[in-house]
Amino acid sequence: MTTVTRLVTYVELDEAATDTRHVSVTARLEAVCADDRSLVLLDDRGWSWSSSAPMDTQPRISAEEIEKDARTVVGPDEPIGGETPEQMAAGHWNFLADVLKRQGVDVETRELERLSHDVVLSEPLRALIRDH
Template sequence: MTAVTRLVTHVDLDDGPTDTRQLSVSARLEAVLTDGRRVVLLDDRGWSSTAHGTGVDIRAYTSVEDIERTARTVVGPDEPMDGETEEQMAAAHWGALAGLLGRQGVEVDAHELERLPHDVVLSERLRAWLA
């Protein structure tokens, strides 16, 4: 039986504005399966950051660790809204991802999915921009 071994979020420079004052990136969450396949779970996430001040280079204040932390946040459960708790939002998020995998023939419990290792991979283009 195919199982999910880990989650991977791929982060790349967005086609939008990115320069020394602004960073714009996209994030794609995938599930890595024991048979080597990858299933895209989310491909509509991303964020932008802007440096404030004259002559400020955002790269001086942006680390790989910052990007990894933010990537995990933007593909993770959304903030609670309309009276829902963090626990309810998390349960709905992980349940939806488990359901998506189920439709692909991969049965996984939402709680197991939430506890999997979650790697973040920065594209070469993003790494070069940061350097």
């Protein structure tokens, strides 16, 4: 049986939506398995930030801030509609476990929740935050 060893969120600069006043990034969450496979869990996430002044005159955003935001956007979401944070988290981890199950990996939701979660920033994104 394949086991999941960690989670990785890859954050990439959306160059088509980025200019001197607006930065947009995409985030893709993957599960890394003991057999070296990486399975996509979420690939529809991202966020942006903007400024009324050109980015090169603004305080620099740090890699740590982007990593924190990346972990936030891949879930669990904030409670809505009267649900508790615990209910939202349970739904999130159950959803991810179901995504893995459809890809042939059976994993307990509690196992997923306890995995280490790395964030990898693309080189174009790293270059952008270094340059600003």
